[in-house]
Amino acid sequence: MSTQRGNTARSRPQKHQNKSKFKNNLHDTSHKTKLINNIHVSDVCERCKEVIEWKIKYKKYKPLTQPKKCVKCEQKTVKKAYHVMCTECGKNLEVCTKCCQVKEVVPNVPDKHEEIKLDNELQQILQSLPERKRRTFIRYMNKTKNSEEKPEERQKDLASKLNKLNVDDKDSDIDFDEFDSDICDEDSES
Ligand SMILES: [Zn+2]
Numbered sequence: 001m002s003t004q005r006g007n008t009a010r011s012r013p014q015k016h017q018n019k020s021k022f023k024n025n026l027h028d029t030s031h032k033t034k035l036i037n038n039i040h041v042s043d044v045c046e047r048c049k050e051v052i053e054w055k056i057k058y059k060k061y062k063p064l065t066q067p068k069k070c071v072k073c074e075q076k077t078v079k080k081a082y083h084v085m086c087t088e089c090g091k092n093l094e095v096c097t098k099c100c101q102v103k104e105v106v107p108n109v110p111d112k113h114e115e116i117k118l119d120n121e122l123q124q125i126l127q128s129l130p131e132r133k134r135r136t137f138i139r140y141m142n143k144t145k146n147s148e149e150k151p152e153e154r155q156k157d158l159a160s161k162l163n164k165l166n167v168d169d170k171d172s173d174i175d176f177d178e179f180d181s182d183i184c185d186e187d188s189e190s
């Protein structure tokens, strides 16, 4: 009989399986959780990536409050929680920056947040420029899009270029060659 008294041991499989996926922000819509959920785990191997993503998903992830010392160069250059090596050293040694093993790592994609910030910041100056200079700058920006430069370096570079264009505003015969040598074939492009 299935209704045997006192027998609480379950012999059938769980009737109601969890239908929806676990959501860590169901009751928590704080800014911090949002930020952590947006973290793109990179510069680590596939296995370490899973470990960190698991922590993010189940809210075990504790972001660093200040940069940590890199096990390789011993500088305070580790900015991501659970990583033990800085991105730079990881790249040079071609290892995972978490387990330090020679493995294929997940590449870093440019931080969207950073890109937007860069755009907004420069956008204002850009808007104040005459059309021609604006195009010069945009072309320069596109040209350097895939450069190996770090985002901060690139931002600095773009800002200085833009400022230069801005400062030279009154001089209509600005030397564009300084920025882009093939600037003259403007008409060959559509
Ligand atoms: Zn390092």
Ligand SMILES: [Zn+2]
Pocket (backbone or CB within 6 Å): 044, 045, 046, 047, 048, 049, 096, 097, 098, 099, 100, 101, 103
């Ligand atoms: Zn690893």
